Amino acid sequence: MSYYHKKDMEQQREEQEEPLLLASKLINLGYYIWDMENDEPIEVSDQHLKTYGVTREEFLAKASTAGGSFEMVHPDDRAKVDAWCRKLEDGKIVEMEYRILNPNGTRWIRAIVRPYLDDAGKLVKQICASLDITAQKSTEEFLIRSQTLESVGRLTAGIAHDFNNILAVILGNLELMAELREKEDVTAMSEAAIGATLRGKNLTEKLLTFGRKTKLNPVIIDGNSVIRDLGEVFHRTIPATIEVETVLAGGLWAIEVDVTQFENALLNLVINARDAMPDGGTLTIESANVRLDDAYSDEYGGEIDPGRYVLVAVSDTGQGIPESDLEHLFEPFFTTKEVGKGTGLGLALVYGFLKQSGGVVQVYSEVGEGTTVKMYFPSKGRLAKALTRPTQEPSREIAEVGRALVVDDDPEVRKVVALQLTSLGFEVYDAENGKSALELLETVSDIQLLLTDLVMPGDLQGSDLAKIAAEKSPKTKIILMTGYAKSAAENGNGDCHSFTKLMKPVQINDLKRAVARVLSEG
Incomplete structure (x- = not known):
């Protein structure tokens, strides 16, 4: 090849590369080409160096391997980059x-590398194209914070509304009881106050389920059996104008779930489907x-791992859900129903239950056509035998x-709590902190x-x-009380997992069962 021919080819190559170079400058796209055999760069663009905030000499000094050493990567991302x-x-x-x-602060990079x-x-x-996406990430974080604040605002308003109603019932009945305790029978008022308190407790449990902090009692079950058992409940819930079809797979794999929460999730979905079909x-x-x-997992951003799952789906031919509402469906207290016809907690509870059970819930909907809600539960293989749900501990008398x-x-x-124990026959002492308790x-x-x-x-x-x-008094039986469901569910908290725990508010029957159990232990 003649000198002039070679020079023409180089000039032609430079002319072909010029538009690409101009485009990369326009969008601040960096790139490098790396010789892996000799572990050295063939080309590193000025924008790539600018993104890293180093001179060419500094980059080459640090770049002991392709594209730059891990020294320039954030410590929390080095393992991830190494895997890539x-x-x-x-x-x-x-x-x-x-x-x-x-040098001027942490930057976010999006890169695509071709080997x-x-x-x-x-x-x-290998050839790498890199783009500084720090501004984009900041915008995304701002939007996420804004959406979170909106959700928190809705959550706070919903909680305040429901709890104010509950407190109104409790306060009103207790005030009437105080005025009428010597004149009339206050049984009905006390029952109303207790009922309102239990509603508050139930609301708290629902919120904890959404937050994935409630304690579950999972057992391995056949999902089809639970669906069949709920058949009568479904038919009582659904009007005659709605036809119910069940399509249950033969040889369904087992799943490990809290049966009560599984039933609640199904009922919530059935009720939502019913309400979507008023005609x-x-x-x-x-x-x-x-x-x-893997493709399915990638499609949903890795929200669900590849593998074997049991699908339980509830579909309706109702009104469908507008696309603008789909992204808010799992937010607590968000509802598309009329005022007074929905709490906005149903799908939030389903979401929290599925997450806590290792699964995922997905919604497909088209306005005017209907909605399908799909729950995916990790498979536990074939069910060897039917397992029963945990039963509540029977009531027992306190021996002494x-x-x-x-x-x-x-x-x-x-x-x-002192009054509850007194009603059970105990002589009660109390203390406001651990130090005072030790002194007593x-x-x-x-x-005891x-x-x-x-x-x-x-x-x-x-x-x-x-x-x-x-340690000091081995004969003293111990019960821990907590208002934090996560604390009660976990085996941590200072190696206290060997002690019996009660969730606040403590009902006297639960207290009686717990006391009878610990006192009966040797």
């Missing part, structure tokens, strides 16, 4: 988002064994009562029972108090 880079050895094009340590393998399958070269239609409940692949110590920083809670344990003899709040102000938490009391 390993895929290049298999000849796969890799897209990634990660953070880098720019080149030789005939032997060895990685010999009648068809409601379909179906189950199936499905295998979800003595002295009890109640510890809680809230004086009203302390007072009501040392000065009052023969304390210790009930302490799990989380209290001060250095001595309920878990610490329980351990100290168990």
